[in-house]
Amino acid sequence: MTTPSAPSAPNARSRDLTVTEVRLTPILVADPPLLNTQGVHQPYTPRLIVEVVTADGTTGLGETYGDAKYLELAEPLAGRLVGRRADDLNRLFTEADDVAVDASRVSGQVDVGGLRGVQTADKLRLSVLSALEVACLDAVGKSLGLPVHTLLGGKVRDSVDFSAYLFYKWADHPEGVTAEKDDWGAAVDPAGVVEQARRFKERYGFTSFKLKGGVFAPDEEIAAVRALAAAFPGHPLRLDPNGAWSVETSLKVAAELGDVLEYLEDPTLGTPGMAEVAARTGVPLATNMCVTTFAEIKEAFTRDAVQVVLSDHHYWGGLRNTQQLAAICRTFGVGVSMHSNTHLGISLAAMTHVAATVPNLHHACDSHYPWQSEDVLTERLTFEGGAVRVSDAPGLGVELDRDRLAFLHRRWLDDDGALRDRDDAAAMRIADPEWVTPSVPRW
Numbered sequence: 001m002t003t004p005s006a007p008s009a010p011n012a013r014s015r016d017l018t019v020t021e022v023r024l025t026p027i028l029v030a031d032p033p034l035l036n037t038q039g040v041h042q043p044y045t046p047r048l049i050v051e052v053v054t055a056d057g058t059t060g061l062g063e064t065y066g067d068a069k070y071l072e073l074a075e076p077l078a079g080r081l082v083g084r085r086a087d088d089l090n091r092l093f094t095e096a097d098d099v100a101v102d103a104s105r106v107s108g109q110v111d112v113g114g115l116r117g118v119q120t121a122d123k124l125r126l127s128v129l130s131a132l133e134v135a136c137l138d139a140v141g142k143s144l145g146l147p148v149h150t151l152l153g154g155k156v157r158d159s160v161d162f163s164a165y166l167f168y169k170w171a172d173h174p175e176g177v178t179a180e181k182d183d184w185g186a187a188v189d190p191a192g193v194v195e196q197a198r199r200f201k202e203r204y205g206f207t208s209f210k211l212k213g214g215v216f217a218p219d220e221e222i223a224a225v226r227a228l229a230a231a232f233p234g235h236p237l238r239l240d241p242n243g244a245w246s247v248e249t250s251l252k253v254a255a256e257l258g259d260v261l262e263y264l265e266d267p268t269l270g271t272p273g274m275a276e277v278a279a280r281t282g283v284p285l286a287t288n289m290c291v292t293t294f295a296e297i298k299e300a301f302t303r304d305a306v307q308v309v310l311s312d313h314h315y316w317g318g319l320r321n322t323q324q325l326a327a328i329c330r331t332f333g334v335g336v337s338m339h340s341n342t343h344l345g346i347s348l349a350a351m352t353h354v355a356a357t358v359p360n361l362h363h364a365c366d367s368h369y370p371w372q373s374e375d376v377l378t379e380r381l382t383f384e385g386g387a388v389r390v391s392d393a394p395g396l397g398v399e400l401d402r403d404r405l406a407f408l409h410r411r412w413l414d415d416d417g418a419l420r421d422r423d424d425a426a427a428m429r430i431a432d433p434e435w436v437t438p439s440v441p442r443w
């Protein structure tokens with residue numbers, strides 16, 4: 001018997017995954033005047049771009065929130081990564097618990113900008129670690145010639161469905177505010193929402209629609225969803241007022257729209273309220289506000305408060321935690337979908353890789369990406385038939401455009417600090433000086 005000759009051993013240097021440098025670049029990216037229950041999006045929103053460089057010369061990319069509270073943590077957490085291998089992630093996450101979080105950043109209350117549930121020290125750390133994890137996985141994948149989904153155990157689908165994320169919006173940011181012009185026009189009534197949906201479908205092929213609600217009185221939003229149902233019969237529809245309604249209002253909306261909604265998202269704030277609504281309606285409830293940490297799962301699932309959890313690798317702490325969340329949901333018979341804040345192509349690529357590995361992802365994912373005219377990639381990701389193809393290229397399969405990154409970083413440097421923290425209520429006060437974040441329930 002002949003012994004097959006051993007495959008040539010990889011050049012050890014070419015596989016040295018020791019992290020030698022982590023580059024953190026805060027940027028400001030253009031954002032249209034999208035309305036939500038707290039106010040309106042700023043003309044530019046902060047994001048943080050992370051580059052992890054390994055000793056073999058590979059650079060991995062990650063992206064997360066860019067507000068000051070995340071930047072403060074990014075430096076010390078990145079420091080923990082330098083000198084460690086990029087595939088030594090479990091220990092990084094464990095040791096990250098020692099990194100102190102400024103107590104003034106942790107209110108224990110619902111996040112003021114971004115509507116992502118309660119603020120905790122752990123969640124702040126995880127929001128930064130997620131970008132480090134994604135950048136490490138990108139670097140490891142590039143170095144080994146493997147796509148990120150393979151590092152996560154392999155894809156179970158070749159493309160990931162996304163839904164159109166409809167917003168009430170103004171045509172322009174308030175007069176006098178420096179902003180990029182967008183070509184979507186205004187959407188402040190049912191006809192405007194239907195027109196926006198039509199354009200989403202034409203441009204990207206989306207076949208399901210989510211309307212961000214909590215902006216107008218519930219009857220107006222019910223009328224908008226009814227108009228969508230009439231214009232797009234049979235298309236899954238969702239409405240998300242970010243907890244702006246009382247239990248009784250939630251039940252009224254559920255009764256009126258029950259025949260056309262795929263699910264109602266965070267109609268009311270908090271697990272007890274969601275549980276009460278869920279007990280009194282057959283319409284499935286989804287959340288990215290009352291289940292946003294592992295600690296919140298037990299109460300919500302045992303009370304049957306939510307039927308779908310919208311995962312988000314940013315605040316859940318990365319792609320592997322997203323898989324763990326999906327496994328817990330599967331155990332409890334709870335559905336999984338995906339939440340999105342304003343994000344760029346690095347995050348869309350990361351979302352697509354992890355979504356491709358989750359067997360029980362039965363709903364189209366949210367993505368703000370179509371609203372972002374700017375990116376830091378050499379090539380934008382595209383939606384075809386409402387879906388993003390899962391890349392089989394090494395790592396995430398995306399490439400950084402350094403000139404674009406430098407341009408968007410320059411914008412951040414030039415800002416006087418007014419835009420470096422997302423604050424939708426402050427942005428609204430420019431148009432309406434009397435505006436205060438509405439107390440909930442608003443209706």
Ligand SMILES: O=C([O-])C(=O)C[C@H](O)[C@@H](O)C(=O)[O-]
Pocket residue numbers: 034035036113114115116212240242288339340341342
């Ligand atoms: O599903 C959600 O709740 C969101 O996407 C929250 C976001 O912050 C959205 O409301 C926004 O960007 O205005």
Ligand SMILES: [Mg+2]
Pocket residue numbers: 240242265266287288289339
């Ligand atoms: Mg939501």
